Structure formats: C-alpha cells, structure tokens
Amino acid sequence: MRRLAGLSALAIAATTVFAGLVGMAPAHAAEGDLELVLAPENGALSRPGEALTVSGTVTNVSGAPVPAGTLDVAVARSLASRDALNEAFADPSTVSASVVGTVDTPPLPVLGSAQLSVQIPADVLDGALSGGGWGAHVVVTTMRAGDDLTVASASALVRLDGTAPTTLDVSVVVPITTPASGEGLISAESLEQYTAPSGLLTRKLEAASNPAATVLLDPRILASIRVLGISAPESALQWLEQLEALPNPVIPLQYADSDISLERSIGASIPLTPTSFLAALDPDNFPATEPTPSPDASAATTSPTPSPSPTSTATQEPTPAVTLPTLEELLAFDYSATDLAWPSAGHSTTADLDFAAAGGLNRVLVGAEDLDGPITGDVASVDSHNVIVADASSSIVSDAVFAVGSTDTRLAQSRATAVLAATATDTGSSRRSVVVALDRARSTGTDMAGPLQALTSLPWISVDSFPAADAVADAGAQWATAADDRVDTARGLLTDEEAISRFSSILDQPELLTGPARNDLLAGLSAGWIDDPDGWRGAVAATRADTAATLASVTVDASSQINVAAFTAEAPIYVSNALPYPVNVVVTPQANNGRLVITGATSTIQPASTQRVLLQAKAIANGRVTVTVNLSSPSGAPIGTPRYIQLDVQPFWETAGIAVIGALVLALLGFGTYRSIRRRRRLRAEPADA
Secondary structure, eight states: OOOOTOOOHHHHHTTOOOOETTTTTOOOOOOOSSEEEEESSSSEEEEOOOOOEEEEEEEOOOOBBOEEEEEEEEEEESSSOOHHHHHHHHGGGGGEEEEEEEEEEBBBOOTTTEEEEEOOOOOHHHHHTTTOEEEEEEEEEEEETTTTEEEEEEEEEEESSSSOOOOOOEEEEEEEOOOOOOOOOOOOHHHHTTTTTHHHHHHHHHTTTTEEEEEEEEEHHHHHHHGGGGSOOOHHHHHHHHHHTTOEEEEEGGGGGBHHHHHHHHSSSSSOOOOOGGGOGGGGGGGOOOOOOOOOOOOOOSSSSOOOOOOOOOOOOOOOEEEEEOOHHOOOOOSSOOOEEEOOOOOOOOOHHHHHHHHOEEEEEEEEEESSSOOOSSSSEETTTEEEETTTTHHHHHHTTTSSSSSHHHHHHHHHHHHHHHHHHTTTTTTTHHHHEEOOOOOOSSHHHHHHHHTTTTTEEOOOOOOOTTTTTTTOEOOOOOOOTTHHHHHHHHHHHHHHHHHHGGGSSSSHHHHHHHHHHHHTTBBGGGGGHHHHHHHHHHHHHHHHHHSSSSEEETTOOOOOOOEEEEEEEEEEEOSSSSSEEEEEESSSSSSEEEEEEEEEEEETEEEEEEEEEESSSSSEEEEEEEEEEEEEOOOOOOEEEEEETHHHHHHHHHHHHHHHHHHHHHHHOOOOHHHHHHHHHHHOOO
16 A cells, blocks of 8 residues: 555645544454444545545454554555455455545544544545546555554445446345244244334335335245234234335245255255145134125115015024135235246256246346356356346345444445446446345345435446346356255255155144145245354254154053953053144054954044043953054054053953852852751751651
C-alpha cells in the first residue's frame, strides 16, 4: 500500500473522527485481535467531484486492551474484476492502493468498540482514482496500534466516471422457507412467530415484492397454516392473504425444500411428494357451514288460501357434515409454474436432471459453483441438458440482504454493489443476464427488502424475468460436484418410511401413519440443512427414534401367560396398543412341539389400551412347551417382535383328579348304602325280640 503522492496536510487534517466508545459491544467472532467493519456511505457509489465518507466500527475481540493507534483508508486505482474483488475481500494485503485518509483511533478495552467516520475530500479521491474509469475499486482500511498490531479489512466502491457498461439484466430468486427442522409441519407457535410484524416470513414476503423477484415457495408453509383451520394464528392467515395477492411469479419448491439430489441418491425413483395430512386435521377446526336456504316461490304469494288447521309434525334439521380439506386443497396455490427443481449446492449431477424430469420438473436451478467451464449467462448446457445457473454473485448479494445491523449491512452492500458492477463490466459490450439466488437457509436480516431494493435499483441493473430452460445456453460446462457424504445417514430415513408403510396396514386408514412419515422424511431431506450438518444428524436421529417407537407401539404384553390344565381350553393373552388409533391385529401362536395345538385369532385393539385376546388351545400330552406368539396386520405384515411364553401342559392331571373325585363319590355312596341297609336290618330285628 502506498500513500498518495501530493496528499496535503490539509487533506489529512480534514479527516474527521467520531470515536464514541461503546463498552462491552458484542464481538463478531472474527479472527485476529481487531475487527474492522468499515465501508463507504452513499450506497458505495462515487462520482467525480464528490467527497466520500467511509464509516463503521472497530471492535477489540482480543483478550487484552488495545492502545491508541491510527486508521488508514486507501483506494485502488485499477478497476477490479470479480475475481480480484473476491481475492481482496479474503486477503486485503494483496491490494495495491493509495492512502487517501488517516485518523487517530482511541484505546479500546476488551470487547470495546469505537465508531469511526473518515471524510475523504473530493480532490483527494479524484486524484487517487484518476484514469481508473467506470467500475469497481477496492477500498482498504488498515488499523495499526502499538508496535506490532496491524489489521486490514476490504470493502469497495463503484466509480461512476466515464462510459457505463451495458445494462446487466438481473432476476432474483427469493426463497420463502423457514429454518430447517425434522418436523413435517410447522407448529402454530412457530407460524405465529414467523408471521409477526418483524417475523422471518414477513420479512421474506416484503423482499419478495421486489420487481426483480421470483418467489420459490416451500409448500410446507401453506399446508402448515391450512391444517390448523380456524385455530391458525391470525397473523399467519393475514400473511397467507398477502402472499396470494403478491403480483410476482411464484414457483413451488419441493415440500419442506427437500433436496431432490439427496432423494435420488438414497433410492427414490421419482421426486417425493406428500401423501396425506389426515393425521393433522382436527374436525373441530373445520366447522360445518350451514346451507343457505333457497328462496320459496310460494312464500311471495300475498293472499295465501286458508286451509284447515293440520296437525303440525316437527321435522328435525339434519346436522351439517364436517368436510375436511383434501391433500390438494391444503397444497393449492395459483403458481406461475410448477416445473422447477433446485438441488442443494455442491452435489448436483446429470442423474439429478433425469430424476427431476421423471417428476415433471424440467427446469433445474444449480449454483455456478456446481459447474466448471465458461458460463456468461443464466442458462448453461451440461451433458446435453440445459440448466439454469445461479450466478456466483448470489452468495455476496445474500450477505447484503441478510446482514444484521446498519454497519454490517453497509459493508456487505458495498461488496455486493462492486461485484454487480464488475459482473456488468466483465461482459464487455454484450448484454448479460444473470440469476441471483438468495440463500435458502439463512434466517437473519432485520430489513431484507431495503438492501435488495437498493441493489436492484443500481443504475446499471435492469429487472429480468426468470429464464426458461430452452433459452440460449452457454456450451462447454462440466459438473464440478463432490461426493455427497449425507447419503448413508439419509438412507435410513427412507428405510424407516418403508417400514412405516408396511406397519400402517394395521389401521383402517393407513394414511394416518404414512402421511406424517412422508412429511417428516421430506423435512429430514431438506436442503436447508446443508450448512448445519451436526443439527441435521441430530434431527435425523430424533426422527428415526420416533419411527422406532411407532413400530414398537403394538406388542404382546409381557404379562401374557398361557395356562393349559385341560385337554381343551381358552388361553388368553394381552395385546397392548400405544397408538392413538384402533389397530387390527392377527395373533398367531406356534408351539415348539406336538404337546399342544393352539390356534390364532384376529382382534381390534382400541387406542391407548391393553386388551385380552382369547386363543383356543388343545393339549395332546403332558410336558413343557414354548409358544411363540407373533402379531401381524390383516395383510400379513409382521408387527413388533415375537413374544415367547413357556408353560407346562398337564391335561392328565384333570383325568386323575376326576378319577379320584369319582372314587370318593362312589365310596361315599357305598358307605351310605351300607349304613342304610344295616339300619333297616336292625329295625326289623327289634320287633321280633320284643
């Protein structure tokens, strides 16, 4: 870095500082001892003859106080390309720039911050940028304190000097999603929070009203509001009305923003979709509507003919039936198109394009980082397939839109403005169209609409529509994706869903289990997890634990015993059902030897109960028998794990008991007969003796 030749003492003296100390300001976890967050004001736009103000904060994130020092502001004369900007933002020390202003900085306590503002006179700035031309220039701020503490940060400005480039056509993808979770539906509490005046969905909807915006909507939001019926938060219902009134194009994402690349990798044959929301519907939330009576023409007669007084017969009005919304009604929306897929960044392949097409998704949006090769437009041809390309500027524009706080927003916006300017100048004289896709997973940003409006209103930006897949494509691109390390973990979710599908045959309405299982599966495959692998693994583990609990919810109770003390008997066992629905089970016992013949039974077990099921048993011989009791659904799907019951079969004790009792009865009868005979003989003998 060099100090601008001829920089007068007056120019330096004109540099001003506002260094109000803010004790215990929160740090931003930056590396190093100091964090510099400074950027040009005025939207980072600079015109000849205008002064420039660079302002922001310096924060002491070290563990020790920082002494007083100096802050230099420098600008690079040469125009910066997109690559040069990215390199400068990552490592400001690589930039050759001229110092245009210097200011003293106060001492900083641990975690203390100082607000700084540096004014650069117009003549000084014009001299530094003389001959640079229209375009992006790097701005470097460097702070020095003590003998060996030096920290630098880079922002940028766009110099509006000379001939402006050809207009850059920009289409902005605004994903309306919620933070990733393992739940197939968003709770009422979360919906109320997200749709509050400053809630996440409210802020995203405000940004979506930008004229350049194409909305990619997670259908889970629609379903989560509508399944609540009249119990849905009022703010959520109002938000839904505002969404429906939005004039911008709206295209659905996969449900829960599920990643089609991951769906394909774990073995799905076509893109997965919801199958039912019946389990989430409470009839009390969908009161029946009273039918409107049709007008009776005879009621309009002014002089009705009197008739004899008949005996009135009271008629009872039928109770209106409750009609629950269908799957289609819960997901319905007036979409502009329904043919787009957006796999998560870093894992797309040609197989994903064929997989998406099998589900009617003929347009696929991929990030520029997924491709190698020359890409100058918004559509590229890869392996004979056209894909829509989210420009590499998407990440830095997202930084500006989702930034928190005015200082961070100004820094991020200066960088995004410069990158968009460099994108326009990099195309030369040809007009270029780009798609900027905002980050689908971020949920910060107190004002998303403002920064986005500022960027799309830049003088060299023109609003463009979202491209069609058959647009003219750049040729020669190749995939640059890496292996997906999520597959093994995610495959267990699909295996579990298949197990639930088999298990659900115990219900009269299997969709009460299969519907939530599919929705939870899609939530577990959400692309929103891509930046939170630890959180994702925890959510998958929780979902799989819930599935295991469901599969173990219908069992033969451990207290079941089979006692056979006769040749034939009814042997009761007990079946427990922890589900909130009645289940139909087939009980199949099997003895391990021929001493016992036992037949099964079919029974309906009521919700959250344990019921007795009677089995018919027939003893063949005495001895020890182990009976294996299996449960299955009426369709034959195994339910739970077998229960093993050991017992002693002793039917011949019954025979012996009967014989003993019979002998006792005969003995008593014989003894009684003997006494009666003796008594009669004695009575006959007594008169003769007399």
